[in-house]
Ligand SMILES: O=C(O)C(=O)C[C@H](O)C(=O)CO
């Protein structure tokens with residue numbers, strides 16, 4: 001199992017980073033490798049990302065992550081939201097067996113869940129028509145901190161999360177996938193008046209510190225998983241950025 005940590009940096013420092021260093025700090029390029037489990041632990045609200053890609057044999061994790069977070073078992077003081085972006089899978093946790101199909105969600109910590117609140121956002125005129133599925137939100141399942149869901153762009157639409165927003169109370173991660181080879185999302189991060197761009201391929205994740213905007217436009221439509229940790233669990237607690245302020 002490969003485990004890496006990412007340390008938190010101030011946005012003034014991030015603004016000064018060159019292209020490669022910006023990616024090194026914020027993009028997780030290779031979270032999914034067949035037959036492997038890979039984990040990245042960012043020091044932004046310690047919202048860990050784990051990519052699990054079983055090949056022919058079952059794969060498992062536990063003690064290695066427990067050691068990383070200093071507990072006897074990895075979920076002793078943690079919760080886990082799992083969204084299946086592959087084929088049908090079987091998950092064994094504490095001798096409970098869960099079967100999950102593509103886009104099913106499993107919450108380990110308090111209960112197993114498989115429902116979502118659907119929000120239809122954007123419009124064709126602004127190329128951001130999309131469906132946002134809120135899986136792990138207080139109205140669906142009580143979690144400790146985690147908020148998690150999935151957004152799918154409607155055919156012919158390219159922009160996510162536009163108009164852009166910030167939430168100083170929570171960090172966020174986006175995992176972009178469902179893209180053909182050659183396609184990419186041009187993801188914007190940074191302060192609203194000093195944006196920086198990251199080219200995101202399939203399937204790559206990006207960290208969004210609390211003071212960073214996070215939005216993007218694809219060369220073709222795509223899907224992404226978002227997850228947040230930090231203070232309150234109000235999805236609507238966002239500071240919208242006026243479009244004319246972006247630079
Ligand atoms: O398409 C969107 O808009 C989103 O998916 C927004 C994310 O859920 C988000 O950034 C929530 O804070």
Ligand SMILES: [Zn+2]
Pocket residue numbers: 165166167172214
């Ligand atoms: Zn957000």
